Amino acid sequence: MLDCHNISYSIGKNTLLRYVSWQFAQGKITSIIGANGAGKSTLLKGLLGIVKPDVGRVDFQGVALSEWTLQELALRRAYMAQHGTQRLALPVVEYLLLARVHYTESQSSAEQHVQHVINELDLIAMMFKRLDELSGGEYQRVELARAWCQLLDHQQLDGKLLLLDEPGSALDINQSQKLYQYLRKFVAAGGSVIVVEHDLNVAAKYCDEMLLLKQGQCLAAGKTNEVFTQTNLNQCFNVNGQVVHDEKRGVMSFSL
Numbered sequence: 001m002l003d004c005h006n007i008s009y010s011i012g013k014n015t016l017l018r019y020v021s022w023q024f025a026q027g028k029i030t031s032i033i034g035a036n037g038a039g040k041s042t043l044l045k046g047l048l049g050i051v052k053p054d055v056g057r058v059d060f061q062g063v064a065l066s067e068w069t070l071q072e073l074a075l076r077r078a079y080m081a082q083h084g085t086q087r088l089a090l091p092v093v094e095y096l097l098l099a100r101v102h103y104t105e106s107q108s109s110a111e112q113h114v115q116h117v118i119n120e121l122d123l124i125a126m127m128f129k130r131l132d133e134l135s136g137g138e139y140q141r142v143e144l145a146r147a148w149c150q151l152l153d154h155q156q157l158d159g160k161l162l163l164l165d166e167p168g169s170a171l172d173i174n175q176s177q178k179l180y181q182y183l184r185k186f187v188a189a190g191g192s193v194i195v196v197e198h199d200l201n202v203a204a205k206y207c208d209e210m211l212l213l214k215q216g217q218c219l220a221a222g223k224t225n226e227v228f229t230q231t232n233l234n235q236c237f238n239v240n241g242q243v244v245h246d247e248k249r250g251v252m253s254f255s256l
């Protein structure tokens, strides 16, 4: 789905990414994990084409990112940044309609797609609230819906890609769990997700694959249960923690 070949990126003398390669799989949730400053957001921006690597190449659906037009990309992949954009004084539903701008469709079709996403993401209670009146967590939920609305085409998500930078950073424990249930729905409907995540245990529970970054380098990548090891995580974060397998619940967790 998205292949990154040996990408490196520097600003001045500061090397943010060093020869990172990975094939992000279709139909999976892949987490990007690493310490503060490891280069996770930079990698995501490289995958989006916002950051142009000095070396290496990113291919999306087998075609170099540089060959796609922005319009073509906007229909196929959507980004949720770590820090939301300036909030507009608009009702949620109007804001979500703006995400349909790339489609040639009637107003009623746009409204149907937006209503579908509002229902899927349980946002009915806030659909008429203004963005600048939402809490941080509520706004983050709307931003996910905005990205989802951008991708939904004839109620389908086949081949669509969400790139999310810490989408749950403002969410409570219940909403954080729901976020990943929504992402699993997105993948079940044919989409793929790449997510920068700081909560290791959430990533271990919900993500199919995991890429560990350390100082701009890929330390390990692969299936979550293969990458989520004590050795890898301790090396990645310079800590001395333990991985515990809860066989009964079928989950792994890491704690210090």
Ligand SMILES: Nc1ncnc2c1ncn2[C@@H]1O[C@H](COP(=O)(O)OP(=O)(O)OP(=O)(O)O)[C@@H](O)[C@H]1O
Residues within 6 Å of the ligand: 011, 014, 016, 034, 035, 036, 037, 038, 039, 040, 041, 042, 043
């Ligand atoms: N515009 C910039 N100019 C110079 N250095 C930058 C710039 N943007 C980021 N960096 C540096 O690049 C490194 C990687 O930043 P990045 O935001 O990708 O890290 P991150 O892994 O996402 O961190 P966090 O978990 O704290 O969000 C950091 O050391 C940061 O200071």
